Each structure stands twice: as C-alpha cells, then as structure tokens.
Amino acid sequence: MESLDGVRAFYDSLAESYDLYYDDWQIARQVQATALLRVLGASSGGTSLRVLDCASGIGTQSLGLAAQGAVVIGSDLSLAATQRAYRESESAQLGVPFIASDMRALAFESRSFNCVVCADNALPHLQGHDLHLALVEMHRVLEVGGTAIISTRDYDEALREQPRSTLPSTNNSPQGRVITFQLWDWTSGEGRYTLEHFQMMSDGDAWTVHRRETVYYAIRRGDLTNALNVAGFREIRWYSTRQSGFHQPLVCARV
Numbered sequence: 001m002e003s004l005d006g007v008r009a010f011y012d013s014l015a016e017s018y019d020l021y022y023d024d025w026q027i028a029r030q031v032q033a034t035a036l037l038r039v040l041g042a043s044s045g046g047t048s049l050r051v052l053d054c055a056s057g058i059g060t061q062s063l064g065l066a067a068q069g070a071v072v073i074g075s076d077l078s079l080a081a082t083q084r085a086y087r088e089s090e091s092a093q094l095g096v097p098f099i100a101s102d103m104r105a106l107a108f109e110s111r112s113f114n115c116v117v118c119a120d121n122a123l124p125h126l127q128g129h130d131l132h133l134a135l136v137e138m139h140r141v142l143e144v145g146g147t148a149i150i151s152t153r154d155y156d157e158a159l160r161e162q163p164r165s166t167l168p169s170t171n172n173s174p175q176g177r178v179i180t181f182q183l184w185d186w187t188s189g190e191g192r193y194t195l196e197h198f199q200m201m202s203d204g205d206a207w208t209v210h211r212r213e214t215v216y217y218a219i220r221r222g223d224l225t226n227a228l229n230v231a232g233f234r235e236i237r238w239y240s241t242r243q244s245g246f247h248q249p250l251v252c253a254r255v
Contacts, residue, residue, distance in 0.1 A: 001104055007125050010214040011078035018058045020178045023171040033064030035245040051115045054103045055122030059085035066094045075101035104133040114146040121153050127217040135231035142255040151248040155218040162186050177202040191218040228253045
C-alpha cells in the first residue's frame with residue numbers, strides 16, 4: 001500500500017478548524033445527514049441503519065446521522081480528527097465511538113454494518129490498487145443487501161475545465177472572520193492535482209494565514225462505477241446534488 005502520511009498530516013492539521021468551512025457546523029451536520037438518509041432510504045428500503053463512516057473526519061456526517069437515530073461508528077486516517085470528533089460526540093451526548101483506521105484495511109469484522117459512508121471527497125486521495133483495496137474493504141464489512149454511499153467532486157466536469165482555484169468562501173466564527181479557498185495545480189495528462197488549502201482568519205485587527213497541501217486523483221464517474229463493479233458491488237446508482245440535496249454528487253452501491 002502507498003504511504004498516506006501526507007494525507008494524514010493534512011487532516012491532522014485541519015482537525016481543529018475544519019468546522020470553520022461552515023457558518024453553522026451543527027446545522028450543516030443536520031442538512032447533510034437528512035440528505036444521506038433520503039438517499040439511503042430509497043436504496044435500502046428504510047431498514048434500521050448500522051453505519052460505518054469510514055472517512056469520518058471531525059464527525060460532520062457521523063454526528064448528523066447519529067442525531068437522527070442511526071447507530072454509527074466513525075473511523076478516519078487522521079488520529080487528530082477522530083479525537084476532535086469524539087470530543088464533539090461527547091459534548092452533544094451522542095455516544096458515537098471514533099477510531100483511527102485506514103480505509104484500505106478497516107479494523108472491523110466482516111458483515112458488521114448495513115451502511116458504509118465515505119463522504120467529502122475522501123476516496124479520491126486513492127488511485128489504482130489502493131482505491132480497489134478501499135472498495136473491497138467497504139464491501140467486506142457490509143452485510144448482504146447493505147449499501148455503500150460515497151461522495152466525490154464532479155470530476156468529469158473538473159477534468160474538462162481543469163480549474164486552477166476555488167472561489168473563496170467567507171463566514172464568521174466565534175474567533176472572527178474566516179476566508180477559505182483552494183489552489184489546484186494539475187499534473188499534465190495524469191488526472192492528478194496538488195491542492196493548496198488556505199484559511200485566512202481575522203481577529204479584527206490582523207489576519208493569520210494557514211496553508212496546507214495534499215494530493216487528489218480526479219476519478220471520473222464511469223471509472224468509479226467500474227471500480228465498484230470490480231470490488232463486487234451491484235445496483236450502482238448516481239445522484240446529482242439537485243436530486244439528493246447533498247453538496248457533492250453521491251453514488252450508492254449494494255452488496
């Protein structure tokens with residue numbers, strides 16, 4: 001397996017400020033969970049959900065789903081993120097456990113869940129054999145009839161346009177004004193880009209700039225569909241942001 005030390009360091013450094021993407025992170029948790037449950041209800045028949053969030057980060061989807069009645073375990077490559085998520089779970093009295101675990105070798109028994117969530121463009125940190133390993137692991141921990149739900153950026157569009165940056169987002173936090181934006185440096189012909197992530201924070205008198213860097217692989221919709229098929233998934237269905245209400249395209253796949 002390829003080392004993901006750089007990816008881990010990226011999310012470790014982001015763990016204490018990830019929620020500053022949002023004007024109100026708690027509302028965002030509710031909105032995202034509602035969208036996921038809507039899609040999962042359509043694909044799983046509304047059965048009681050036992051969820052593994054295998055890219056849980058600081059708990060955006062995990063905590064939102066638990067607040068709406070799902071039984072959730074969160075895991076993430078970043079130990080700092082899981083520690084933050086656990087503190088947030090305790091504060092909200094949700095009782096969600098979080099552990100550090102690489103999605104290419106999930107620390108759970110086979111057939112333990114009826115839903116696996118992998119959201120917020122986490123999967124495209126992987127390519128080739130590593131991508132295959134992660135999908136095989138998601139398949140392994142799902143019971144027969146279970147559903148994996150994955151969100152990625154719209155990379156079909158991104159590969160056509162090859163944007164160099166994202167528009168800045170601005171919100172207000174208890175610490176002051178926050179501006180977040182990204183720069184994308186594409187590797188010619190490889191569908192790979194280095195992302196520079198900037199957070200500018202103001203306390204009213206001065207600005208502090210935080211810069212982080214990581215690598216993504218732009219996975220086309222058809223290529224991810226094929227990879228899911230090879231990993232053993234079936235009934236693969238894509239949902240646009242308009243269809244789901246989620247902030248990224250979603251793909252659902254059954255075991």
